[in-house]
Amino acid sequence: MSIDSIDPDDVDAADILGSAIERREDPALITGNAEYTDDIELPNTAHAAILRSQYAHATIEDVDTSDAETMDGVVGVYTHDDLARDDTPGDLPFLIPVAWQLPSLNDVDHPMLADGRVRYQGDAIAVVVADERYLAHDALDNIDVDYERRDAVTNPSDALAGDAPQLHSEGDRNVAFDWEIGDEDKTDDAFADADNVVEFEADNQLLIPNAMEPRAAVADYNPGTDELDVFMTTQNPHVHRLLMSGVLGHPEHKLRIKAPDVGGGFGSKIHHYADEALVAWAAKHLERPVKWVATRSETYLTDAQGRGHETTAELAVSDDGDIEGFRVDTKANMGAYLSTFAPAVPTWLYGTLLSGQYDIPAIHASVKGAYTNVPPVDAYRGAGRPEASFVVERIMHLAAKQLDIDPVEFRKRNFVADDDFPFETEVAVVYDSGEYEKPMDEALEMVGYEDFRERQEQAREEGRYLGVGFSCYIEACGLAPSELAGQLGAQAGLWESSLVRFHPSGTVTAFCGTSGHGQGHGTTYAQIVANELGIPYDDVEVVEGDTDEIPHGMGTYGSRSAAVGGSSLVKSAEKVVEKGKQIAAHQLEADPEDVEFDDGTYRVAGAPDRSIGIKDVAGQAYLAHDMPDGEEPGLEATSFYDPDNFVFPFGTHVAVVEVDPESGEIEFETYVAVDDVGNQINPKIVEGQIHGGVAQGVGQALYEGAEYDDNGNLVTGSMQDYAVPKAEHIPEMETGSTVTPSPHNPLGVKGVGEAGTIAAPQAIVNAVSDALDPFGVDGVEMPMTAERVWQAVNEQASADGSGDAAENGGEE
Amino acid sequence: MTTHDITLTVNGTDHDLAVESRTLLVHALRDELGYTGTNVGCESSLCGACTVLVDGDAVKSCTELAVRADGAEVETVEGLADGGDFHPIQEGFQEEHGLQCGYCTPGMMLSAVDLLDENPDPDDEEIREALEGNLCRCTGYQNIVNAVQNAAGQMSGAVADGGKEMDLTREYPTGDDASGGDSA
Ligand code: FES
Numbered sequence: 002m003s004i005d006s007i008d009p010d011d012v013d014a015a016d017i018l019g020s021a022i023e024r025r026e027d028p029a030l031i032t033g034n035a036e037y038t039d040d041i042e043l044p045n046t047a048h049a050a051i052l053r054s055q056y057a058h059a060t061i062e063d064v065d066t067s068d069a070e071t072m073d074g075v076v077g078v079y080t081h082d083d084l085a086r087d088d089t090p091g092d093l094p095f096l097i098p099v100a101w102q103l104p105s106l107n108d109v110d111h112p113m114l115a116d117g118r119v120r121y122q123g124d125a126i127a128v129v130v131a132d133e134r135y136l137a138h139d140a141l142d143n144i145d146v147d148y149e150r151r152d153a154v155t156n157p158s159d160a161l162a163g164d165a166p167q168l169h170s171e172g173d174r175n176v177a178f179d180w181e182i183g184d185e186d187k188t189d190d191a192f193a194d195a196d197n198v199v200e201f202e203a204d205n206q207l208l209i210p211n212a213m214e215p216r217a218a219v220a221d222y223n224p225g226t227d228e229l230d231v232f233m234t235t236q237n238p239h240v241h242r243l244l245m246s247g248v249l250g251h252p253e254h255k256l257r258i259k260a261p262d263v264g265g266g267f268g269s270k271i272h273h274y275a276d277e278a279l280v281a282w283a284a285k286h287l288e289r290p291v292k293w294v295a296t297r298s299e300t301y302l303t304d305a306q307g308r309g310h311e312t313t314a315e316l317a318v319s320d321d322g323d324i325e326g327f328r329v330d331t332k333a334n335m336g337a338y339l340s341t342f343a344p345a346v347p348t349w350l351y352g353t354l355l356s357g358q359y360d361i362p363a364i365h366a367s368v369k370g371a372y373t374n375v376p377p378v379d380a381y382r383g384a385g386r387p388e389a390s391f392v393v394e395r396i397m398h399l400a401a402k403q404l405d406i407d408p409v410e411f412r413k414r415n416f417v418a419d420d421d422f423p424f425e426t427e428v429a430v431v432y433d434s435g436e437y438e439k440p441m442d443e444a445l446e447m448v449g450y451e452d453f454r455e456r457q458e459q460a461r462e463e464g465r466y467l468g469v470g471f472s473c474y475i476e477a478c479g480l481a482p483s484e485l486a487g488q489l490g491a492q493a494g495l496w497e498s499s500l501v502r503f504h505p506s507g508t509v510t511a512f513c514g515t516s517g518h519g520q521g522h523g524t525t526y527a528q529i530v531a532n533e534l535g536i537p538y539d540d541v542e543v544v545e546g547d548t549d550e551i552p553h554g555m556g557t558y559g560s561r562s563a564a565v566g567g568s569s570l571v572k573s574a575e576k577v578v579e580k581g582k583q584i585a586a587h588q589l590e591a592d593p594e595d596v597e598f599d600d601g602t603y604r605v606a607g608a609p610d611r612s613i614g615i616k617d618v619a620g621q622a623y624l625a626h627d628m629p630d631g632e633e634p635g636l637e638a639t640s641f642y643d644p645d646n647f648v649f650p651f652g653t654h655v656a657v658v659e660v661d662p663e664s665g666e667i668e669f670e671t672y673v674a675v676d677d678v679g680n681q682i683n684p685k686i687v688e689g690q691i692h693g694g695v696a697q698g699v700g701q702a703l704y705e706g707a708e709y710d711d712n713g714n715l716v717t718g719s720m721q722d723y724a725v726p727k728a729e730h731i732p733e734m735e736t737g738s739t740v741t742p743s744p745h746n747p748l749g750v751k752g753v754g755e756a757g758t759i760a761a762p763q764a765i766v767n768a769v770s771d772a773l774d775p776f777g778v779d780g781v782e783m784p785m786t787a788e789r790v791w792q793a794v795n796e797q798a799s800a801d802g803s804g805d806a807a808e809n810g811g812e813e
Numbered sequence: 814m815t816t817h818d819i820t821l822t823v824n825g826t827d828h829d830l831a832v833e834s835r836t837l838l839v840h841a842l843r844d845e846l847g848y849t850g851t852n853v854g855c856e857s858s859l860c861g862a863c864t865v866l867v868d869g870d871a872v873k874s875c876t877e878l879a880v881r882a883d884g885a886e887v888e889t890v891e892g893l894a895d896g897g898d899f900h901p902i903q904e905g906f907q908e909e910h911g912l913q914c915g916y917c918t919p920g921m922m923l924s925a926v927d928l929l930d931e932n933p934d935p936d937d938e939e940i941r942e943a944l945e946g947n948l949c950r951c952t953g954y955q956n957i958v959n960a961v962q963n964a965a966g967q968m969s970g971a972v973a974d975g976g977k978e979m980d981l982t983r984e985y986p987t988g989d990d991a992s993g994g995d996s997a
Pocket residue numbers: 852853854855856857858859860861862863864873874875876
């Protein structure tokens with residue numbers, strides 16, 4: 002059951018919004034005409050390679066670059082000391098900044114190149130620039146580093162323990178921050194009188210984003226004009242412009258950041274890394290274009306990782322199944338340094354979603370961030386929200402089990418009721434709109450839940466273990482408004498900017514400050530603008546991802562593009578229509594109040610033959626021979642749209658699995674995703690986003706996880722050891738949707754990019770837990786490899802003293 | 814470093830070039846000849862982004878030495894379309910929304926072409942198996958499987974209608990640009 006895509010030529014102009022039209026991005030991408038960063042070849046380009054620490058934690062006694070420097074074709078080799086001595090224009094502070102502050106934040110220095118100490122395997126020590134790519138990499142082998150190794154610590158609870166090696170001289174015992182949300186006393190009271198307390202303890206493992214295109218940058222400097230152009234793999238060029246201008250001490254208005262085609266991001270291309278700054282610095286220093294492309298091994302070592310939580314949670318529930326209180330304690334892995342938005346992820350993006358889809362009268366959560374010897378941890382698809390949804394939906398599963406209530410029944414009993422929206426949770430957010438039973442009911446129908454328990458019973462009698470797992474997730478997208486973001490610690494506004502410009506001939510270019518990297522913005526934005534202006538879809542061109550073309554923007558992450566960027570385009574288009582109305586009224590010799598706009602045409606009310614099309618109005622606006630008094634020529638408008646609130650998509654995902662307790666293998670019988678992302682601009686693209694998101698969630702549930710040894714070495718440092726799921730690992734997904742528009746934005750959209758990743762892991766863990774119920778197994782740590790599942794079954798069996806687990810379970 | 818003079822026929826165009834012994838085929842194609850449609854995702858044979866056809870077989874060009882391909886017929890994504898007409902696999906990917914960022918897509922399509930050459934009517938499982946060497950981080954694969962089915966349908970349709978069978982070794986116009994920009 003999948004949505005058929007439609008040729009845009011077969012869609013009536015009036016139906017363009019909401020149609021599943023084919024993407025206009027695709028022809029370039031399927032013919033090899035796309036231009037990714039590494040495809041850019043400027044004349045006389047030099048190539049950079051970065052020497053990275055081989056140890057997770059060490060003092061650097063000495064770096065000897067002399068052999069590398071004398072190699073033929075090597076243009077320069079630079080260390081921290083070289084940067085410090087440097088006289089390249091600009092006031093280089095050498096430090097990578099953090100763009101999110103928390104009151105308790107222990108912000109530490111993050112040098113571009115290691116200053117006497119390395120804190121994770123992959124920390125940058127030196128950069129080589131050479132005439133050719135291979136040569137630059139050869140030269141890395143000729144740099145000698147004297148390390149004095151130190152003890153390493155890679156998980157947050159060990160890092161926060163009294164005897165842990167301390168990573169930074171500032172602060173105490175690796176505490177990056179100590180944060181809490183909710184009402185502690187009220188929550189304690191709820192627990193004091195509780196009939197039942199359900200306990201849950203689990204890790205949410207570190208993940209490596211693995212966008213298929215590695216990070217890369219090409220920088221080009223013009224000493225005559227002091228203009229610095231950087232083409233790079235970015236999700237948010239304007240934010241990179243701002244941060245890089247600070248890091249390099251280069252004037253922001255002479256810095257251009259351009260995102261060419263970008264091969265996936267999933268958060269990993271939001272953050273400002275030392276690498277791209279080094280490339281830009283080298284181009285300035287050498288006055289020659291410099292290119293750097295990460296190898297896959299580098300992306301494993303240096304891309305900001307995601308998740309990394311250790312959590313204990315408790316739920317207070319009455320005997321009737323009413324939730325009365327929720328307490329959560331989380332230790333979050335922040336890695337060696339604080340990455341760009343890192344402090345927001347385990348705090349404001351996590352703690353605020355701990356109410357899930359439920360009406361919970363008392364919640365308290367505390368989160369401690371810990372410095373550890375792993376790469377910086379920051380936003381990865383979902384960012385904080387998957388971690389929250391995992392805790393909530395696992396404990397819902399466990400509570401239902403403990404109280405012996407059907408998991409569907411238990412959830413429905415505690416859902417926020419339809420007429421309670423807008424709903425203010427105990428953790429500081431107000432849900433915009435929702436009807437939580439609708440997607441749940443549709444999903445139940447799709448999996449055939451009515452008969453499922455019977456089937457499960459029969460299968461058990463045959464020695465087969467089926468399980469069903471639910472995940473009723475909620476997500477917060479389009480973080481806003483800016484004032485609130487500022488109160489929460491953001492060092493930037495979270496509006497979005499756009500410009501809608503008519504050309505004299507009647508076509509339109511729409512510019513937006515977001516920056517897509519596979520989401521199909523060119524298509525969806527053109528649908529929005531064509532609809533607003535009532536002109537043919539093909540007449541609208543969309544431009545984003547270039548700070549020279551569109552002066553301001555905040556970028557694409559957190560599923561904000563449609564809700565914030567799309568809404569900004571609506572606002573700009575409305576301004577264009579309004580100015581056009583003044584011109585049309587003048588030309589039609591009517592009062593503007595009597596002029597109506599519909600379907601691309603201005604008409605005088607009550608006199609339908611007196612009309613003029615918006616394209617003709619645009620022509621007149623540029624001709625400017627006959628304009629209303631005081632009206633400027635031209636027809637374009639800009640808006641800076643700052644939403645009133647976040648948007649809160651929701652949905653129910655259900656996994657049905659069969660687990661073989663003897664081998665530990667898990668097979669999907671079905672995976673159903675019913676999502677409510679508000680109005681859909683392009684249902685085919687929505688479906689594709691859900692598929693991709695679920696696949697990453699399946700990856701977390703079953704395959705993926707960054708693992709470090711006791712010395713802090715990454716042992717899953719290649720695609721050989723870190724299982725990025727392949728086609729045969731991902732189940733066939735069935736998708737459905739319900740539509741509850743957001744009341745907060747003019748499109749009524751919510752957000753879809755992260756939904757699948759947020760929802761999937763706990764649906765699958767819950768399904769496995771349900772399948773293994775006869776064995777007394779109530780959960781398996783992710784990734785649920787066959788070995789772990791098998792072990793969980795057998796450990797439980799030995800704990801029960803009941804001998805062979807598989808056999809015993811089968812007899813129940 | 815020893816260099817070797819080799820000839821590569823890429824999408825029907827002959828190219829003479831000098832490469833180092835260690836130059837990888839993908840770098841010869843991208844950096845020397847400008848066929849940048851072939852992408853590098855892992856440089857270790859594991860992701861398939863760099864897949865091209867060498868004498869008709871899907872090969873990961875990141876772990877193939879350029880010298881070993883001396884004299885071979887190489888097909889890259891730039892050669893899939895026939896003039897202005899997309900290859901059925903390209904049509905399939907576009908119609909089924911088989912791509913998002915598109916980075917894995919050239920390699921995916923060429924692996925799929927190799928599969929369809931050997932098995933014109935694969936079932937979903939066979940497609941998933943055949944694509945096990947090609948990773949996609951964006952799509953969740955379902956629409957990629959649909960794209961390959963779509964292409965298979967078009968191609969068998971073309972044969973059944975007495976149309977021209979897809980000829981993967983068809984003659985290409987020769988002698989034109991060496992920039993790799995010879996696609997639709
Ligand atoms: S780049 Fe060749 S297989 Fe990944």
